[in-house]
Amino acid sequence: MADGGFLTDLLNLGSNYYTQQQGISDTLDIGRGALGAATEMGTTAVGTSAFKPFTVTTGTGSTTTDATGGFNLGLTPQQLERQKALQTQANTLFGGVTGDVSQASSDLYNQIRGLQLPEEQRRQQMLNQQLQAQGRGGLRTAQYGGTPEQFALSKAQEEAKNAAAYQARTQALGEQQQQLGLGAGLLGQSYIPQQQQLAALSAGTNLANIANVGGRTGAQLQTQAGLSGLEALLQAQQQAGALRQGRDQDLVSLLLGSGSGINATGGLLTGGGDSSTNSNPFTNDSWLDQLYDTPDWLSSLDDIFSSSGGGLFGLLSSLFGGNEEEEEDEDDENEEGET
């Protein structure tokens, strides 16, 4: 019995290792499946929520968008011509703004002086007549140059010239300011159609959003539903894995027994019953095997016990050497983890 207990423990160890190894493998399979499903759902969601270019057409032109988010404000030829005309006028006005203010001032000064000169000439003639009548036409003084009246008139004329110069300068600057305003206004006016196009684009964008929101919401709902399904699938697979482990454990216990000491119970293969009847019910292609889908090693366990010596080592080899495919999977797992 001492040999039989050791073998049973060894088998129990192997069976436990096996069932746990199966649980690990199942869990990895579940993860891989969830990753693939999630990737597929993301791809589907991206495809569903992708921007769809659209075109807005108004009386001033057509605005087209592209997939990259850009857009092209296309004006009608009439609007383009009008825009060009306005911009040409604006440029002309801007030319005045950046023109020589001195020349403009000079021109205005000459115009103002042209208005003032006749009156000045009349006053000068009156003064000349007055001075001649007073016998003072030839008067020259160090104080005034000529007579005080001539000085006063000359001073007034010079002041008028100064005022005219200042006025001309101010007016020139004012006109430049005015030209700037007009140019800016014309330039602004030239871009009104495009502003209108942009406004229409905004309106079109809102409308496009309505259509797009459905797609994006569908993709979101689809993703949410897929995630829920994926979570349910994972839970089911986890439960299935647990159940599989329980089942395998039960099968091991059935075949190899369970407990220890006085509580030890023998299994079908470990003498727990009639030795004549000690055979594996899960042999290959038996109805139990087909019913439980028992593992190969378990279904061939009867062969192990039937060939003493070598059979046990084969069993251990089977238990601890494991399935080559499973080991390869483990190796793959390790490699992926390292990567």
Place this chain on the structure above:
Amino acid sequence: MAQQLQPLTIAAPGFAGINTQDSPIGLDPSFASIADNCVIDQLGRVGARKGYETVTTNGSSVLGTSKGIEAIHEFIEYDGTVTVFSAGNNKIFTGTTTLTDVTPSGTTITANNWKIVSLADNLFFYQRGHKPLLYDGSALTEAEDASNASGTQPQGNEVLAAFGRLWVADLTGNKHTIYFSDLLHGRKWSGGSSGSLDVTNVWPAGYDEITSIASHNDFLIIFGKRSILVYSGASTPASMVLADTIVGVGCIARDSVKNTGVDLIFLSEDGVRSFQRVVQEKSMPMRDISKNVRSDITYLARLQTLPIKAHYSADEAFYLLSFETSEIVYCFDMRSALQDGSHRVTTWSVINPLCFALTASGDTYIGKSTGIVKYEGYLDNTEKFQMRYFSNPMDFGNTSNLKFLKKFNLTIIGGQNTETALNWGYDYLSDYSKQSFTFGTSNIAEYGISEYNEEGEYSSSIVIQTPKVNGSGSGSVVTFGIEAQINNAAFSIQKIDILALLGRLI
């Protein structure tokens, strides 16, 4: 039956001065045809002019062979220092008794027709083509070299100190511009209130040339040769205004313009004229002072090639006009005008003045070849001079009767030791009958002079001579005259009484 002698009294004969302009017949007997070396004395009589006394003692040495002293001016400085400046022999002198040459070294003088005026304690000398000279109380220099001098000193021939500044005109090549200096700075001709007035286009009767400038009655008077411009407000030249113009009358001699205080006298082409003093009225009426000798004056004026000089003496109450070229001086009595506005006029000969000057003391200095002489006494230096008075032809109001002059009763004031000749003639002829006589010596009481132990002089203060001369001949008109060799005594003709016999009608 013998006719009664008719007394024909001529009181103060010739007291109206010479009249050569009106028809002699019918002229007032107060006019004279000749009144040479005469003046109208203070009592309105024709009398002998004064002579002169030589003041300068070194004239011959400093004047050499030159004409003599041609300009004299008495300068009174603010501190009372009196200096008499004179010009002659192309030099400037100071002093009267001894002429001291003060001509600035380096100054070239080629004429002596200086006009000298004082302004602000400075004395200025101007004549055409010469740099103005300045005496500031210490030395005579060219004005441009004086301190504070500025601008171009105008080298004018006419200068006037009036309205607080100098006025200069009649420059070589510019006889139409008056330059005025800065206020109270006769040497500053730029800056301040200096300036100029070109009157080229102001003359009322075409272009004229400035000959003289004067101030009168707060007017600045600019004399052209044929026009006169009168400016008001000259105290501020920048605003002075032409107040009046006079066409057809001008001034032809710079030095003929004299202020009498109430009048402005000047020589025009047609005689001596004057502005009457006008205080309220703006108009400037003019009088013809030399109306009674107009032709003589205008004729002489045209003959002159040497400067015409004039002199006004309030003390002597005469205006002298000297025609140097003709060696004759017209003397206008300025005490009062005749009814027609003219003034009594006499002539002076022999004296031949080159210039005149009036001193603050009222003395009249005369420039002569010998230097400076003083108008005083009744000898020309030490020489007697002849006074002549001749009446115009007179018919005594009766043109058709012959007049037989039987007797002359003369009343002469003064005339001590004076050789006198009474002349009379008939019918415009100059071959006068003469009767000479000499007045005796008589001393005149000298009030205030104590002459104890001297010959007593207790006679009348006025010496009156009353010679009586018998006449001869006859004619319808009568001319008479007195020639007297003035011998250091006054001589005035007070009255001439003629006793005549009227003859038949002719």
